[in-house]
Amino acid sequence: MKVGIVGVGWFGFQPEVVDYSFREMMFKAAQRAYQDAGGLDPRSDVDAFVSCQEDFWEGIAISDEFAPDPVGGAMKSVYTVTGDGLQCVGQAYMMIKSGLFDVVVVESHAKPSDIVTLNDVMFFATDPISVRPLSLENIHALAALEARAYMDKFNVSEEHLDAVVEKAHKAGSKNPRAVYASPGRSRPDTPVVADPLREADIAKFVDAAVVVVLASERVAKSFNDTPVWVAGAWWSTEISSLELHDWAFPLHAREAADGAYTQAKIADPAKEIGFAEVDNRYSFKELQHIEALRLAPRGMAGELLADGAFCPGGRLPVNLSGGALAEGVPFEVHGLARLSYAVAVMRGDIKAQVDRREAAVVHSWRGVPTTTSTVAVLRI
Amino acid sequence: MRRVKYFPEVMEIEAYVYTAGPVGTKWLESLRAGKLTAAYCPKCGRLFLPPKMYCPFDFEEVKELREIAPVGVVETYTVVERDFYGEPLKERRVLAFIKFPGVEGGLIHYVKTDKPRVGMKVKPKWRDERKGLVTDIEYFEEA
Numbered sequence: 442m443k444v445g446i447v448g449v450g451w452f453g454f455q456p457e458v459v460d461y462s463f464r465e466m467m468f469k470a471a472q473r474a475y476q477d478a479g480g481l482d483p484r485s486d487v488d489a490f491v492s493c494q495e496d497f498w499e500g501i502a503i504s505d506e507f508a509p510d511p512v513g514g515a516m517k518s519v520y521t522v523t524g525d526g527l528q529c530v531g532q533a534y535m536m537i538k539s540g541l542f543d544v545v546v547v548e549s550h551a552k553p554s555d556i557v558t559l560n561d562v563m564f565f566a567t568d569p570i571s572v573r574p575l576s577l578e579n580i581h582a583l584a585a586l587e588a589r590a591y592m593d594k595f596n597v598s599e600e601h602l603d604a605v606v607e608k609a610h611k612a613g614s615k616n617p618r619a620v621y622a623s624p625g626r627s628r629p630d631t632p633v634v635a636d637p638l639r640e641a642d643i644a645k646f647v648d649a650a651v652v653v654v655l656a657s658e659r660v661a662k663s664f665n666d667t668p669v670w671v672a673g674a675w676w677s678t679e680i681s682s683l684e685l686h687d688w689a690f691p692l693h694a695r696e697a698a699d700g701a702y703t704q705a706k707i708a709d710p711a712k713e714i715g716f717a718e719v720d721n722r723y724s725f726k727e728l729q730h731i732e733a734l735r736l737a738p739r740g741m742a743g744e745l746l747a748d749g750a751f752c753p754g755g756r757l758p759v760n761l762s763g764g765a766l767a768e769g770v771p772f773e774v775h776g777l778a779r780l781s782y783a784v785a786v787m788r789g790d791i792k793a794q795v796d797r798r799e800a801a802v803v804h805s806w807r808g809v810p811t812t813t814s815t816v817a818v819l820r821i
Numbered sequence: 822m823r824r825v826k827y828f829p830e831v832m833e834i835e836a837y838v839y840t841a842g843p844v845g846t847k848w849l850e851s852l853r854a855g856k857l858t859a860a861y862c863p864k865c866g867r868l869f870l871p872p873k874m875y876c877p878f879d880f881e882e883v884k885e886l887r888e889i890a891p892v893g894v895v896e897t898y899t900v901v902e903r904d905f906y907g908e909p910l911k912e913r914r915v916l917a918f919i920k921f922p923g924v925e926g927g928l929i930h931y932v933k934t935d936k937p938r939v940g941m942k943v944k945p946k947w948r949d950e951r952k953g954l955v956t957d958i959e960y961f962e963e964a
Contacts, residue, residue: 459826500832557829560905569839570849571871572929574956575916578904582916585899586929590918593897593939635899635916640907680877684870685926688897688918 444537445661445668448478448654449781454618454768457554458648463499466650467511467550474652478664481654483513488542490514491529492521493549493773497562500555512548512652526651527776527805527815531674533655543660547653551772553646567810568682581643583809585635588725590688592637597728599637601743603628605724606641606766612753613763621645622767642724647769651777669784672818675700679812686812694733694804694814705818710735715797716757718779720806721764730804731759753794761786761793776805776815787821844874847886849953858886859924869925892964893919895941898932919943919961931960
């Protein structure tokens with residue numbers, strides 16, 4: 442039983458969505474997704490809903506209870522996952538594969554502009570015994586520790602990071618929802634925040650909601666003539682203590698990729714994958730994730746990227762959208778942002794500079810201080 | 822006229838008591854005593870930091886902490902110059918991940934130095950008045 446994506450809708454992708462609460466943003470994204478799925482009626486056509494969210498992002502305890510009605514799911518089977526939206530796609534994939542569900546809706550939303558003390562909220566995710574008493578003024582410092590460990594171990598230079606930033610902003614300037622894309626952005630001209638990270642290495646936050654409709658092969662074409670098939674979805678979390686994770690390489694991303702590739706029967710990703718959308722909420726993360734997804738050998742992504750291999754029109758374009766550096770980070774929506782862009786490219790809705798649209802890989806990481814990645818392989 | 826588009830709220834999370842757990846309590850007590858210890862797994866024989874009452878590698882129950890030599894090595898570091906909101910800090914701070922020979926994991930902590938480097942040997946600067954917190958180590962300094 443194949444699992445297809447038959448509808449995608451998004452709303453927001455603005456630094457501040459002033460007029461709508463997160464529930465209304467969910468509603469707007471859902472309306473669009475259901476239109477994209479041939480006018481699907483969530484009250485009668487959907488078997489289950491899965492929502493990816495986190496209480497502290499919303500300022501509401503037990504926010505699961507707020508999930509059903511904005512997407513048309515009241516009095517229906519609704520599951521909430523405290524994780525990235527791409528993990529919800531994994532849940533929907535399993536539910537449909539089980540044969541018990543034909544149509545499952547996936548949703549995630551984020552309104553970082555509502556959070557007045559975002560650094561404190563993010564820092565709240567660190568270990569209360571071993572890390573919290575240090576009172577970090579900047580949670581990005583944890584990413585900077587990873588950046589130096591990676592760059593030191595694999596001889597990655599600041600020029601490689603310059604190339605990632607330049608590529609992201611150039612690519613993003615063609616993506617209508619990439620509000621932070623600035624083609625003239627020059628990384629060396631931005632101030633050092635936590636070395637080796639400069640301001641331009643760190644993605645900004647963005648308000649957004651994305652809804653995705655998945656359906657079994659049996660019913661998919663009744664909603665959409667051009668479904669994009671989910672060929673594999675896998676995720677992985679390392680040890681909960683940051684101190685015990687690998688500072689130089691995202692093993693969680695490697696594990697997630699290998700799981701998804703096995704499901705999708707992909708033996709040589711660098712040859713079989715046509716393009717990729719990966720997490721680049723920090724510039725060096727794009728290089729790490731390219732390597733973790735086996736699209737380049739370890740330590741080689743920087744050189745290959747600087748040579749143009751991962752640029753639009755290159756051998757294997759990565760982040761044709763510009764990624765999070767251009768679109769911003771919408772918390773747990775991030776994976777669905779990467780997925781929705783890839784789906785639009787595969788369906789031809791977005792005319793991107795890519796030779797091979799038949800197979801794509803999508804990756805998301807939940808950001809510091811997490812060690813969770815999800816990877817999905819898509820085919821048409 | 823008062824705008825009602827937004828209304829400010831304060832999350833009621835200021836007061837919360839975390840339980841350190843049996844092994845975590847012993848670890849904090851050792852810090853208060855000015856000693857560095859690590860959890861010891863009786864199955865695989867690994868020492869690890871931060872300590873927990875279960876071995877993250879083989880799920881064995883951990884009951885014992887062993888004192889370790891208080892000399893660590895900077896595995897990675899960053900000089901933090903700006904806060905999360907982009908404002909320059911009054912004082913640059915060196916944050917590091919410090920490993921200890923023979924111990925899995927390590928400690929994230931501040932290092933007082935003008936010239937941080939990967940591989941630098943560091944030792945803890947203990948506070949005179951200690952409370953049983955990781956900040957009983959005020960910072961690490963070159964050993």
